[in-house]
Amino acid sequence: MNTVYAATFRTAHLQTTLESGAEFERKRAMARSESSPIKIILGSSSMARKEILAEMGYEFTVVVSVPTAEIDEKSIRKDKPEDLVMALAEAKAEAIRSRLQSAGQLNPTTLLITADTVVVYKGSIREKPSSKEEAREFIKGYSGSHAEVVGSVLISNLKTGIRKGGWDRAEVYFHDIPDEVIDNLIEEGITFNVAGGLMLEHPLTLPFVEAVVGATDTVMGLSKALTEKLIWEAQQQ
Numbered sequence: 001m002n003t004v005y006a007a008t009f010r011t012a013h014l015q016t017t018l019e020s021g022a023e024f025e026r027k028r029a030m031a032r033s034e035s036s037p038i039k040i041i042l043g044s045s046s047m048a049r050k051e052i053l054a055e056m057g058y059e060f061t062v063v064v065s066v067p068t069a070e071i072d073e074k075s076i077r078k079d080k081p082e083d084l085v086m087a088l089a090e091a092k093a094e095a096i097r098s099r100l101q102s103a104g105q106l107n108p109t110t111l112l113i114t115a116d117t118v119v120v121y122k123g124s125i126r127e128k129p130s131s132k133e134e135a136r137e138f139i140k141g142y143s144g145s146h147a148e149v150v151g152s153v154l155i156s157n158l159k160t161g162i163r164k165g166g167w168d169r170a171e172v173y174f175h176d177i178p179d180e181v182i183d184n185l186i187e188e189g190i191t192f193n194v195a196g197g198l199m200l201e202h203p204l205t206l207p208f209v210e211a212v213v214g215a216t217d218t219v220m221g222l223s224k225a226l227t228e229k230l231i232w233e234a235q236q237q
Contacts, residue, residue: 038235039107043096043114048201048220053113056224060113063096081118081125082167085152088116089165093156100158108159111234117151117221119196126196135186138197143177143208147196149219153226155234164233168223170214172200177208194221 040060042053053060076091078084092114100106119126121141129135141147149172154165181204188204191197199205200212200219217224 081150085116089154112156120148155230
């Protein structure tokens with residue numbers, strides 16, 4: 001691999017990267033969350049995002065939009081992945097805010113977190129695979145190659161109407177992934193729930209990750225550093 005990537009996380013350290021820092025993040029955020037009346041809603045059903053936000057020390061409830069009923073994600077198209085993930089996070093936020101308002105559950109002391117992630121492979125934007133054939137094509141493409149993950153975070157202050165958003169990116173390099181592993185991932189069905197069919201932390205995937213350039217939490221769906229920054233900004237008058 002090119003020496004420009006010499007400082008990347010190697011496979012031997014990747015599991016440690018995924019697991020370490022949780023206690024530090026929890027303590028760092030706990031003092032702020034305990035002293036603040038702000039409530040947090042995570043607008044995502046993603047298990048990885050829920051785990052990341054919990055690691056950061058925040059207590060939160062989960063409210064998700066129903067894409068087929070509230071958001072036609074396929075109708076939201078952008079040429080640039082950064083623009084697409086921001087537009088989708090905005091659409092999710094608006095759908096959830098409207099539903100809460102209609103139900104009389106719009107708590108003004110609430111921050112709503114929405115996010116979206118896509119994978120970019122050879123210049124092509126990849127969202128969740130829609131079939132086994134597409135999932136297989138996605139994962140076989142990553143084998144012995146690399147892909148870029150672009151993820152957005154949007155914080156909506158439901159009291160002030162202020163919205164603060166941004167995006168982060170990371171690159172993932174893979175060793176050759178055996179066909180048997182690809183078959184098992186597809187049969188398990190997890191690939192259909194994640195952008196590009198790429199679930200970095202999955203025990204079948206992790207051994208074949210050569211390096212990550214950027215933050216692993218960005219690849220998993222929620223950048224900790226970006227989320228912390230935007231939560232703070234969204235509370236400023």
